[in-house]
Amino acid sequence: MTHASALVAQTYRRTEIQSRSPIELVIMLYEGANRSLAQARSAIERENAYAKREAISRALAIVAELQNVLNVDDGGEIAESLDSLYSFVNERLIDANQRNDVGAIDEAVRVLAPLHDAWVQLARAPAAGESR
Numbered sequence: 001m002t003h004a005s006a007l008v009a010q011t012y013r014r015t016e017i018q019s020r021s022p023i024e025l026v027i028m029l030y031e032g033a034n035r036s037l038a039q040a041r042s043a044i045e046r047e048n049a050y051a052k053r054e055a056i057s058r059a060l061a062i063v064a065e066l067q068n069v070l071n072v073d074d075g076g077e078i079a080e081s082l083d084s085l086y087s088f089v090n091e092r093l094i095d096a097n098q099r100n101d102v103g104a105i106d107e108a109v110r111v112l113a114p115l116h117d118a119w120v121q122l123a124r125a126p127a128a129g130e131s132r
Contacts, residue, residue, distance in 0.1 A: 023123045026066070030116035033062040034109065040096065041105045056097045059108070063089050085111055 036059035043051035067086040072079045089108045096104035 021123075023119060026069075027116065027119050027123060029062050029066055030112060030119060033059050033066075033112055034116065036062065037105055037109050037112070040093075041102050044096070044100050044102050044105070047100075052100070053097065056093050060090060060093050063093070082115075085115070 036055045040052055040055035040059060043049075043055055063086050067083060067090075070079045070083055070086075072083060075082075089111050092104040092108045092111075095101055096108070
């Protein structure tokens with residue numbers, strides 16, 4: 001990719017992100033985490049340490065962002081539960097990186113997949129007061 005086309009792609013991506021709702025952004029984060037976890041799993045299976053580290057680093061950064069945007073003060077028990085789940089995922093990703101453990105990757109996926117699905121359902125639900 002040339003420098004000019006890379007800049008065009010970066011500008012397009014930035015515009016796409018800025019035009020999304022907060023719920024859509026959360027969904028995009030989950031999808032990015034899932035992609036990174038699949039890449040990490042594949043890299044472990046191929047014994048590609050560099051690709052594994054890169055993919056796990058991206059997944060850790062995404063989970064950190066999900067954790068950072070939690071509003072624990074107003075979110076109550078749900079936010080606290082999500083915080084605990086994200087901490088668990090972080091621990092499993094660190095284990096996966098240190099031990100080349102695809103099982104730890106799979107555990108992280110099993111935690112994040114239903115959360116992603118819940119956000120997708122939330123995005124599809126009509127806003128309060130709207131009829132379908």
